[in-house]
Amino acid sequence: xxxxxxxxxxxxxxxxxxxxxxxxxxxxxxxxxxxxxxxxxxxxxxxxxxxxxxxxxxxxxxxxxxxxxxxxxxxxxxxxxxxxxxxxxxxxxxxxxxxxxxxxxxxxxxxxxxxxxxxxxxxxxxxxxxxxxxxxxxxxxxxxxxxxxxxxxxxxxxxxxxxxxxxxxxxxxxxxxxxxxxxxxxxxxxxxxxxxxxxxxxxxxxxxxxxxxxxxxxxxxxxxxxxxxxxxxxxxxxxxxxxxxxxxxxxxxxxxxxxxxxxxxxxxxxxxxxxxxxxxxxxxxxxxxxxxxxxxxxxxxxxxxxxxxxxxxxxxxxxxxxxxxxxxxxxxxxxxxxxxxxxxxxxxxxxxxxxxxxxxxxxxxxxxxxxxxxxxxxxxxxxxxxxxxxxxxxxxxxxxxxxxxxxxxxxxxxxxxxxxxxxxxxxxxxxxxxxxxxxxxxxxxxxxxxxxxxxxxxxxxxxxxxxxxxxxxxxxxxxxxxxxxxxxxxxxxxxxxxxxxxxxxxxxxxxxxxxxxxxxxxxxxxxxxxxxxxxxxxxxxxxxxxxxxxxx
Amino acid sequence: xxxxxxxxxxxxxxxxxxxxxxxxxxxxxxxxxxxxxxxxxxxxxxxxxxxxxxxxxxxxxxxxxxxxxxxxxxxxxxxxxxxxxxxxxxxxxxxxxxxxxxxxxxxxxxxxxxxxxxxxxxxxxxxxxxxxxxxxxxxxxxxxxxxxxxxxxxxxxxxxxxxxxxxxxxxxxxxxxxxxxxxxxxxxxxxxxxxxxxxxxxxxxxxxxxxxxxxxxxxxxxxxxxxxxxxxxxxxxxxxxxxxxxxxxxxxxxxxxxxxxxxxxxxxxxxxxxxxxxxxxxxxxxxxxxxxxxxxxxxxxxxxxxxxxxxxxxxxxxxxxxxxxxxxxxxxxxxxxxxxxxxxxxxxxxxxxxxxxxxxxxxxxxxxxxxxxxxxxxxxxxxxxxxxxxxxxxxxxxxxxxxxxxxxxxxxxxxxxxxxxxxxxxxxxxxxxxxxxxx
Numbered sequence: 001x002x003x004x005x006x007x008x009x010x011x012x013x014x015x016x017x018x019x020x021x022x023x024x025x026x027x028x029x030x031x032x033x034x035x036x037x038x039x040x041x042x043x044x045x046x047x048x049x050x051x052x053x054x055x056x057x058x059x060x061x062x063x064x065x066x067x068x069x070x071x072x073x074x075x076x077x078x079x080x081x082x083x084x085x086x087x088x089x090x091x092x093x094x095x096x097x098x099x100x101x102x103x104x105x106x107x108x109x110x111x112x113x114x115x116x117x118x119x120x121x122x123x124x125x126x127x128x129x130x131x132x133x134x135x136x137x138x139x140x141x142x143x144x145x146x147x148x149x150x151x152x153x154x155x156x157x158x159x160x161x162x163x164x165x166x167x168x169x170x171x172x173x174x175x176x177x178x179x180x181x182x183x184x185x186x187x188x189x190x191x192x193x194x195x196x197x198x199x200x201x202x203x204x205x206x207x208x209x210x211x212x213x214x215x216x217x218x219x220x221x222x223x224x225x226x227x228x229x230x231x232x233x234x235x236x237x238x239x240x241x242x243x244x245x246x247x248x249x250x251x252x253x254x255x256x257x258x259x260x261x262x263x264x265x266x267x268x269x270x271x272x273x274x275x276x277x278x279x280x281x282x283x284x285x286x287x288x289x290x291x292x293x294x295x296x297x298x299x300x301x302x303x304x305x306x307x308x309x310x311x312x313x314x315x316x317x318x319x320x321x322x323x324x325x326x327x328x329x330x331x332x333x334x335x336x337x338x339x340x341x342x343x344x345x346x347x348x349x350x351x352x353x354x355x356x357x358x359x360x361x362x363x364x365x366x367x368x369x370x371x372x373x374x375x376x377x378x379x380x381x382x383x384x385x386x387x388x389x390x391x392x393x394x395x396x397x398x399x400x401x402x403x404x405x406x407x408x409x410x411x412x413x414x415x416x417x418x419x420x421x422x423x424x425x426x427x428x429x430x431x432x433x434x435x436x437x438x439x440x441x442x443x444x445x446x447x448x449x450x451x452x453x454x455x456x457x458x459x460x461x462x463x464x465x466x467x468x469x470x471x472x473x474x475x476x477x478x479x480x481x482x483x484x485x486x487x488x489x490x491x492x493x494x495x496x497x498x499x500x501x502x503x504x505x506x507x508x509x510x511x512x513x514x515x516x517x518x519x520x521x522x523x524x525x526x527x528x529x530x531x532x533x534x535x536x537x538x539x540x541x542x543x544x545x546x547x548x549x550x551x552x
Numbered sequence: 553x554x555x556x557x558x559x560x561x562x563x564x565x566x567x568x569x570x571x572x573x574x575x576x577x578x579x580x581x582x583x584x585x586x587x588x589x590x591x592x593x594x595x596x597x598x599x600x601x602x603x604x605x606x607x608x609x610x611x612x613x614x615x616x617x618x619x620x621x622x623x624x625x626x627x628x629x630x631x632x633x634x635x636x637x638x639x640x641x642x643x644x645x646x647x648x649x650x651x652x653x654x655x656x657x658x659x660x661x662x663x664x665x666x667x668x669x670x671x672x673x674x675x676x677x678x679x680x681x682x683x684x685x686x687x688x689x690x691x692x693x694x695x696x697x698x699x700x701x702x703x704x705x706x707x708x709x710x711x712x713x714x715x716x717x718x719x720x721x722x723x724x725x726x727x728x729x730x731x732x733x734x735x736x737x738x739x740x741x742x743x744x745x746x747x748x749x750x751x752x753x754x755x756x757x758x759x760x761x762x763x764x765x766x767x768x769x770x771x772x773x774x775x776x777x778x779x780x781x782x783x784x785x786x787x788x789x790x791x792x793x794x795x796x797x798x799x800x801x802x803x804x805x806x807x808x809x810x811x812x813x814x815x816x817x818x819x820x821x822x823x824x825x826x827x828x829x830x831x832x833x834x835x836x837x838x839x840x841x842x843x844x845x846x847x848x849x850x851x852x853x854x855x856x857x858x859x860x861x862x863x864x865x866x867x868x869x870x871x872x873x874x875x876x877x878x879x880x881x882x883x884x885x886x887x888x889x890x891x892x893x894x895x896x897x898x899x900x901x902x903x904x905x906x907x908x909x910x911x912x913x914x915x916x917x918x919x920x921x922x923x924x925x926x927x928x929x930x931x932x933x934x935x936x937x938x939x940x941x942x943x944x945x946x947x948x949x950x951x952x953x954x955x956x957x958x959x960x961x962x963x964x965x966x967x968x969x970x971x972x973x974x975x976x977x978x979x980x981x982x983x984x985x986x987x988x989x990x991x
Binding site: 083401403519521522 | 562563564567577582583589596604627632840846847848849852
C-alpha cells in the first residue's frame with residue numbers, strides 16, 4: 001500500500017494505492033495554522049478506512065516550504081559567493097551576500113583561489129548565523145573553490161548546515177544556483193522542525209513506513225535526504241496532480257492537462273507521454289532558481305473564484321472569499337454558475353440561482369448569467385492554453401536542425417482533473433475543437449500522484465579531454481580522466497556509474513535511468529583537433545510506481 | 553506589455569561548420585554560451601531572448617544576386633542567421649525591446665551584392681538583408697552601419713556604395729596588413745553617395761585608448777551630423793588582443809564601452825575567433841552594456857597579456873582622426889566635384905577574391921547618375937575557380953525610388969545584353985517592385 005498526501009490551499013487530500021489501484025481516498029479542509037494536524041487527520045482517516053497502517057511508503061506533497069516563504073519564517077543565512085569577474089549579481093540576490101575572491105573560468109580552471117582570511121572575516125560578519133550557503137561561479141566545472149570555503153567555514157564557526165551551490169544543481173547558471181542554495185539554507189530549519197514532528201507523530205501511531213517528500217519535478221526524495229535539500233519540496237501541488245494524471249491516464253498523444261481547483265487552473269503540456277519541463281528552473285519569490293519543475297501556467301479560474309459584474313460585463317476575480325453560495329458561502333462563485341447551468345450537481349440549487357441574480361443586469365435570467373460566467377471562464381482558460389503554446393513555440397533552440405524541423409506541439413486532447421474539471425473541461429474542449437478525458441478519481445489526482453511518484457535524482461557529467469579532467473558537480477568531484485580518447489559512449493557509462501553512487505548516497509533505488517541532455521564538441525586549437533568537450537545529464541527516470549515495493 | 557531593454561537573439565548554430573577545423577565551426581560560440589548562461593544573463597528581467605526565424609529567399613534577393621541562384625550557394629544555417637538579424641530588428645521596430653543584439657552565426661559582412669560563393673567566411677550579408685527588411689517592412693530610410701570588426705566590411709561597403717541613405721563607417725586593421733586588403737580612406741562612395749562610406753584603417757596594436765579616440769572624436773560626431781533613423785553595429789569581436797587572425801589590442805572593457813557609447817539600435821555579431829579567451833567576455837560585456845547594466849567587472853583572466861599602445865600608434869591615430877574629420881567637413885564639396893566629373897554614368901571595374909573557395913571575380917559596374925532619382929546600376933560579372941570553372945552574369949539593379957525612365961533603361965540594358973549573349977545568366981534586381989527576375 002502506497003499512501004500519498006497532498007496539502008493544498010483549500011483541501012488536504014489523501015489516497016491509498018495498492019497494486020496500481022486506488023483503494024481509498026479522503027478529503028479534509030487544510031489546517032492552515034498547523035499543517036501537520038491536517039496531515040495526521042488525513043492519515044488517521046485513511047488508516048481507519050483501509051483497516052491497516054501497514055504502508056510500504058508514505059509520500060508527502062506539502063506547502064510547508066511555500067508557507068515558510070510566504071510567512072517569512074526564513075532563517076538568517078550567511079550567504080557567501082565567489083563571483084569572480086563578470087556580471088555583478090550582488091543586488092539581484094534575495095539578500096546581500098558576502099563576496100569572496102577566487103575565480104574558476106568556463107573551462108573549470110582555477111584562475112585564483114579563495115582566501116582563508118576572507119572566509120574568517122565572512123564568518124565574523126555572519127556571527128549570528130548558524131546556517132550558511134556557499135556558491136561560486138563555474139563551481140559546476142570545478143567545485144574546489146566552494147569546497148575549500150565550506151571547509152574553512154566549518155572550522156571557523158559552529159554551523160548547523162551549509163548548502164553548497166554545486167550540490168544543489170549541476171547545471172550552468174550561477175545566479176540560479178546561488179538563489180537555490182540561499183532558499184535551501186533559508187528553509188532548512190523550518191523544514192527540519194516539520195520533519196521531526198512528522199517522524200515523531202508517525203512513530204507515536206506505530207507507523208513505520210519510510211516517508212518520502214515530493215519534488216517540483218515530480219520525483220520523490222527520502223525524508224532523510226530532503227532534510228538536506230528542503231527547497232526541493234517547493235511547488236509540489238501541481239507536480240502531484242501531473243503525476244496523478246500520469247498514473248491514471250497514461251497517454252502518448254500530445255495533450256494539455258487542466259487541474260481546475262478552488263481558485264486556479266494549472267495548465268501543463270504533454271508530449272510523448274511526459275509533461276514538459278521549464279527551461280532553467282522555477283522562480284521562488286520572484287527569483288529564478290535552478291530547481292527543475294514542470295512547465296506550468298496558472299490562470300485565475302477555479303470553482304470558488306469570485307464572480308462579479310463590472311460595467312455590465314461578467315468578470316471572474318482571481319480570489320476566493322469563501323465557498324459557493326450553494327453550499328453556504330456569502331458570495332457568488334463560478335461553482336454556483338456551474339450548478340445553475342447544470343454542469344455540476346451539488347449544494348442548494350436555489351441558493352446558486354440567488355447567486356446568479358446578484359450579478360445579473362438588464363433583466364438577465366439566472367441561466368443567462370450562468371452561461372455568461374462559464375463562457376468567461378472558458379475564455380480565460382483557452383487564452384492561457386494558447387499563450388502557453390505560443391511561449392513553447394518561441395523557446396530558443398541552438399541548432400539549425402531544430403529550427404528547420406520545428407517540432408510544433410500539435411495538441412490533440414485535454415485531460416481534466418481537480419474538483420471542477422467535470423463542469424468546465426468539456427466546454428474548453430469544445431471551444432478548442434479537441435477531445436477530452438476526465439480520469440476517474442480526478443478529484444484527488446494530486447494525492448494519487450504523490451502516492452505513486454518514483455524517487456528520482458540526476459547528475460551532470462562533463463568531460464574535457466584537453467584539460468584531462470571530468471567533473472560531477474553534484475558529487476563534488478573533479479578527477480583525472482582514466483584515459484585520453486574519451487567518447488560520448490564512455491561518458492555515458494561513467495555517468496551511469498556516478499548516478500548509481502549519488503543514488504546510494506541519497507537513499508534512492510536506482511531504477512531505470514535516462515539521458516536528459518548530451519553534447520559533444522571538438523576542441524580545436526590552431527586548426528588542429530586537440531580533444532573533446534562532452535557533457536551529459538542523466539537522471540533516474542521519474543514516473544509512476546506500479547509495484548508497491550518498487551520505489552522504496 | 554513592458555518594453556525590455558535588450559532583445560537577444562542567441563543562435564550559436566551548434567550543428568554547423570564551414571569545415572571541421574575551420575574557425576567558423578560548431579565550437580565557436582560554445583564558451584560564449586557557457587559564460588552567458590553561467591552569468592544568468594538570460595534570466596535578467598531587462599533581457600528578452602528571441603528564437604530566430606528563417607529568412608526567405610525574397611529577403612535575401614532584395615540584396616543579393618546569386619549566380620546561378622542564391623539557394624545553391626547557401627545552407628539552412630545562413631537562412632537562420634539572416635533570420636536572426638531580422639528577428640532582432642523586428643523586436644526593436646515593434647517596440648518590444650529598446651535595442652537588440654543578434655548573437656548569431658554564420659557572419660555576413662564580407663558578402664557582396666553578387667554572390668558566387670563564400671568569402672571571408674560569409675555567403676550572404678545578414679546586416680544588409682536586415683537593413684533592406686527594415687526599409688521594406690517599416691519604411692526606415694536613413695541607416696547608419698558602424699562596422700567594428702577587425703576586418704574591413706567590404707561586402708557591406710559594396711552593397712551600400714551607391715546608397716546616400718546608408719552611412720557605412722568601418723574601422724579595422726589597416727588593409728595593407730590584413731584580409732581583405734581594402735577599406736582605405738579614398739573609398740568614399742560613388743558620386744551621388746560620396747562621403748557616406750567612411751573607412752578608418754587603424755594600425756596594428758591599437759588599444760582601447762586609440763579606439764575610443766576614434767569613437768569620441770570621429771564616429772560619434774559624424775553620426776550626430778548624419779542623424780540616422782537607426783544605428784546598426786556590425787559587432788565583430790576580432791579586434792581583441794587575443795584574436796588569432798589579427799593584431800589589435802582591444803579588451804572586453806573596450807568593446808563594452810564602445811557598445812555603451814554607440815547605443816546602437818541593433819547589434820549583429822560578425823567575426824571574432826578567439827573563441828575561448830575573448831568571445832565569452834566580449835559578448836557578456838556587450839550584452840550588459842546594451843541592456844544598460846553595469847559591465848565594469850567583466851575582465852578577461854589573462855588581461856595582463858594585452859599589449860600597451862605605442863606612442864607611434866597614438867600619433868598615427870590622432871593624425872588619421874584629424875584627416876578624416878576634415879574629409880567629412882567637406883563632403884558636400886567632394887560630392888559636387890565627383891558628380892560633375894562623372895557626368896551621366898560612373899564606371900568602375902574590380903577584381904574580387906573569394907578566399908574560402910578560391911574564386912577570382914572580375915566585375916564591371918555602370919551606374920546611372922540621374923538628376924531626378926537615385927538612378928540604376930548595371931553590372932557584369934565573370935568568375936573563375938577550380939571548383940566550377942567559369943560563371944558569368946549580367947544584371948541591372950533598379951533602386952526603390954527609381955524614376956520611370958531609369959526603370960525602363962535598366963530593363964532595356966539587360967535585354968540588350970542578353971541579345972548580345974556575352975554572359976551566361978541575366979537578372980533584373982527590381983527593388984521598385986521588390987523582386988529578382990531571371991531573364
